[in-house]
Amino acid sequence: MTFILENLLTIILFFPILTALLICLLPGQQKGLIRWVAFIFSFIPFLFSLVLWFNFDKTQTGFQFTQQVVWYPPIHSSYHVGVDGISLTMVLLTTLLIPLTILTSFNIKDRVKTYMVLFFLLQFGMLGVFLSLDLLLFFVFWEFGLVPMYFLINQWGSETGEREVWKGIKVPSRIYASFKFMIYTMAGSLGLLLAIQMIGAITGTFDIPELFIRWNSVQELPFNISTSTVKALAFWAFVIAFAIKVPVWPFHTWLPDAHTEAPTAGSMILAGVLLKLGAYGFIRLVLPLYPEQSNAYAGWLALFAVLSIIFGALAAFGQKDFKRLVAYSSVNHMGFVVLGIAAAAHAVGTQDATIALNGAVLQMFNHGLSAAGMFFLVGVIYERTHTRNLDEMGGLFPLIPVYGGILIFTSMASLGLPGLNGFVSEFMVVRGSWPIFTVYTALAMIGLLFTGAYILKGIAKVLHGPLNTHWIGHLTEINAREAFVIAPLMVLMLSIGVWPAWIVDVINRAVEMVF
């Protein structure tokens, strides 16, 4: 047991790799076997992260379960992992969602083995970002996660649809979307890469806790430019990389394409966890490494956040494609995360800032649950109707009442109905940022109105209105496997909505330390 506790993070991080290797050894034709092995083994990191959750000392600040091993000494980078309340929450979210997405993927029939291996590689990349306490290692995982996601969209994405790329040349949508996703994100991380290299070259370390001290005390730079200019440039390099991932308006255009074209499980992970990587980058790196710049530019960040909220909601409202509607809703909801972070950056150390940042982290977790749930439900209906066009649905509630109930429940959580999780976190963000950015917060709340509008539009178009008689006899109710996927998400949504303290306590300690 002590061995497990001492190496807990390493076990959680590398277990997906072991699973992937194991699956590689299984015969490719045995699809059922591969699915079940993947499903059962994907639970083990979740169990370990529960162990982590209950052994985590909530009263203590700072990183816990840390481990440091030599990795790349000449450039002073090491394998250094550790968790605080923020990353712990994200690890729990990731390990929880993976088994559910694997279960969702039971309907994949083409190259199951490769698919599952890619999924575990993806999990490895995401967990690595959350666990890293070394800037280089952070970047390693940050980039690595792109590769499996690219192939998941590129190979298992939706099979219909074409996009015109250049003067009449058309490519399948999923190729277009995956390429855009990859190049957009890689180009975004280029600035991050350069800034990381520069920081490493100047300070001579990549260790994140060490950098918090050294980088902030840098006075002299080996360039003929003032320290503040260089820091401001590096700050924007970080911000743009993370803003693309979140995504913040106007860097969001890759998202609707990628989310819409990805296979259901891919969309769940993309919205559920991958977007959180960007927000996590803001909290873990940007705020502590650039306190002055964050403070100075927080107003801009808040403005972009508000625009994300409003435009995301308006764009979602305008969609005819159910999956695209949900995709734009991510832009809308992640805007609140960024608003909370911006507010916290602007009013460092105040009570309001702490509340706003707490709200932002909780919103990350909540959006992970509700976005994954929504994409899953879109996938369920798509699998039966083979259309995502809202106009072709309508009045389905009598045919599939259980599904309808679940959809309404999840949509309400997404909308922020009191009693469900979304309300708690959005309220905290708004409460925290109101005294700091009053006008922006007020605008964001108007944005919430549109949130309500597009969510109700989605429900109305699918479930209510005149029944499209075409579907009578074709539509089957949600099955046991699917119910098993959505049930844990619903339980969590309700439990956070009713009694948020269990998770906020864990987050709060870490948030206080960020400043």
Add this chain to the structure above:
Amino acid sequence: MQFPVLSLIIFTPIITALLLLLLPENKKTEVRVISLAAATVALLSSIWVYFSYDINQAGYQLIEKYSWLPAMGISYHVGIDGMSAPLILLTGIVMFTGVLISWGVDDRPREFFAFLFILATGVFGVFASLDLFMLFFFYEIAVFPMYLLIAIWGWKVTREYAAMKLTLYLFIGSVIALVGALAMYFTSGLGTFNMLELENAGFSTAFQKLWFPFVFMGFAVLGGIFPFHNWSPDGHVAAPTAVSMFHAGVLMKLGAFAALRVGIMLLPEGAKFWMPYVILLTLVNVVYGAYIASVQTDFKYVIGFSSVSHMGLVVMGFATLNNNGMLGAGVQMFSHGVMTALFFAVVGMIYDQTHTREIAKLGGMRKVMPLVTLAFIIGGLVSMGMPLFSGFIAEFPIFMGLWTSYPWVAIVAAISIVITASYIIRIIGRVFFGELPQEFSDHLHDVSILDKIAIGFMSFILILLGVYPQIMVPLVQTGVNNVLRLLGGA
């Protein structure tokens, strides 16, 4: 007296080559088996050399020295340091996999393998030489069989042109370098070609500034430095698969390595003076090479130009003249060698079956050759500097070195990463995924088990180095320390 393992490595290939030439022409299977056995010996002993190098002791090790022409101060003097040990291993790997992949060569395999092995002797010799004369001696041995290999077994359309172009370029380069080397020999007044002594010859700064460009650029031609790079894509494309692997994988390293060993290490003051200019040339290599690669329509030309881009990074790393940059360059030589050998192996496997390299005509290869697809993807990820693959381990320190010396160069060079990513992704999508063209669907088949072993082995090395850099980095670090010592602890 320790076992002369370096001599074993250097002379195994050439002795095998002579042996092969003595066999009757029709014994093709015997030829292949003997070649494979010799390549295995070379690989195993190069692995042994690599791991027997004592990092704590550093310096030159496994030294062997015999007088060869005492009157002129020439001796057969070999030894390895942290810079050359990985390259010896690289050559062993490329030789072994090259033989595996050339199993199907049916046109005069006896001569083919014999020339390939003479080439290997030259390459091993250059990496191990500690004597300036010997270095040139082996260098020419390496260049000469290349001409025959390309002109006889190459791609019928351009082989004479490419072979001629390559050989002339390289000979001119080496002659210019030789002039510089002779200048060193006569000016030093030591009457020796021993590089360990020449290192301490104390050439005047004016002398170093005058002769550095000759020596450095003469060798850097083989490293593919702009504007003398354009022999290389033509040569790569025209050469048969195993030769392309050798050519891009090892031979270009020969140029970069000799430029380091003779140029930077013997003329450090000259290096300090000229490097700001050299780095501009390499910047063109890196960015322009990547751009040219991205607009090619021939699969093999894409890889050819990508080598120009990546070798630019090697020389760029050397040109920073600081610890991180050189460390990265040392690792990049190994990483790029394995990666590009893997690339050319894959291109060869596809071309052998489809007889076309037009990207637009290919497609859906994953359906017939899944492992080849995986190997190409791994090579592609290395190429675009994806973390957890060896390319990242190599390129990251190079960029850190640039940040210390030339920050704006780092920013401009970084553009190449995105360009590389875009063309690699495009190729993966076009060639390996999508629909298999009708004309191929009936006669394509998966590659042989030998091919699979070769590409699997190379892919494994690329991942191993990416995940666990400790396996190579401390070794290269000792070599870099030695260079830095000569540069005056810069």
